[in-house]
Amino acid sequence: MGTNAITTQKVNFKVFRFNADEDYLPYYEDYSMDVTSEEVVLDILNRIKWDHDGSFSYRRSCRHGICGACAIKVNGRSTLACKESMSTMIEYFGNDLTIEPLSTKRAIKDMIIDKADFWEKHAAVTPYLVADVDECPSSENLVSPHDAEELNEADLCIQCGACHYACPVVEINSDFFGPAAFAAAYRFEADVRDSDGQRLVDVNEEKQGVWDCVKCFECAEVCPKEINPIEKITKLHQMAFKRGVAKNNVATRHAVGFLHSIKRHGVLDEGGLVLYSEGPSIIKHIPVALQMFRKGKIIMPWNMPKSDNLDEIQKLIKSSSTVKF
């Protein structure tokens, strides 16, 4: 078996610099380096500090992808510096790389950001087991392998914040809990020992909760521990219906409306769905609907298409539905 030869290539780095105590505005410093195929992003941060500028600041601790301290952005992509190989970054983006903190607007010094919002959101979802624990149990508190699997790796989160600061909704809506907090909420909602009644209600609140997720899959893509937060968000949606926590609002009616529409037509009745979801508030969509109508983008109810073999679809809905609302 041959070993891969170590290769070297020149990379130009544009590095975000900012010191909140001294600088009014951030700026970018350029560094050119010969990077070997063995290095990870953290090696580059170290070399900037050791070889170029001792004041350069960043967080790192474990160097093994378990403390979550070293997450930064390379060319806009959230990444765990100690885990991400430079070869991958060069393969993705070429030889000009921009290194920035996870959130430039939260920067304190260079790569170091104020993660207070991340921790506040985390704390807000009751990220611990709520259970009446018998202090003198007569036997072990057993969780079956099947029940443990239901946690779906959600307990492996290292709180690095990579997903949180990649999430576009976190940027726009300061109430939104964000993907890491949802993964934490799921971790305990999925735990058979947990008896908290409020957590699932809280993550279903409008503005802050799971219904504001735009389903962009950024969180799934960036998570260095492959936790797939959007999958957990989907499961929280499903739990809300199953446990009767889902409120009757535009978001939940939108989900349920699909079922009604498919039952009637096989395909989705798009206009009917908006009406079902919005109720009387549909009035606010009238100006756009009129424009669409003028351009032949809206079909009349009597022209609504139907799937062939609709009876099959209806039969399957009857026999396979697992949820009531």
Add this chain to the structure above:
Amino acid sequence: MKKLKYALFTGCTAKQSTPEQMMSTMAVAKKLNIELVELTEASCCGASHLQDYDDFLSLVLNARNIAYAEKHGLTMVTICNTCQLNTAMTKHRLDRNPELKARVNEKLAEVGLEYKGTSNIIHFLYAIIDDFGLDKIKEMVVKPLSEFNIAPFYGCHNIRPSELHDESHNQKENPYNPTSLDDLIIACGGMNVDYEEKNKCCGFHVELQAPHTAAVLTGNAIAGATDQNADMMVTPCPLCHLKLDTQTKHASEAIGREVSLPVLHMQQMVGLALGCSPAELGLKHHVTDVNFI
């Protein structure tokens, strides 16, 4: 070259609010001599919303759709990123979980169907780029779009999650630096515009429940393309198209800046370059006019 033949999953939008998506798909397929067998029995894919409500039911319904493509012995082609995601995700889960597949097939047997896992599911974008071939498209261009700066808008569900890329034929697509649409724009003779929002979300899926978030995302995308001198945007997803084409007023209000650009479907752009007429491509169906072509 052997004639390409696919089972076409139209999705619901191409039959309702983006008729031009259907028209231009057919026009391009005709030009490229690709045969599309429409899956008229197919139901809605659930668009990620039925999945929020009833996961098992959505698996059964999507497996049924794929089973029809399998009956034809054809690869399924989709023309909507979200249909692509939900159908490919169903395949991904069933092919990896025999127990789940058996449970789903138990239901499908009630209507005489079976999901086998024999048909691939790919978006039309990748069918024409990877199966037909960019070079061949380039050779067939009769009206190069050389006057235009064209901003690609990829849409989340074609590029993420990348774990589905094997099933979708788009292994080469990098979610952080996607290239397929850029390559296609260049093949059509246009100038591809690079801008930060090209692989970001348009906000479509929360338009009803979180209209402000949705509008800001739409506004940022159009503004990003405008700032790089784009004359138009192009997208493979009819949902992104709807958001970017019809919601410019809300988007402008949300970001405090007047934004509006024509938003072509990927098929319309290819069709124009291949010499299809604007009427064949349904260009009159856009809310933001495309009257400069």
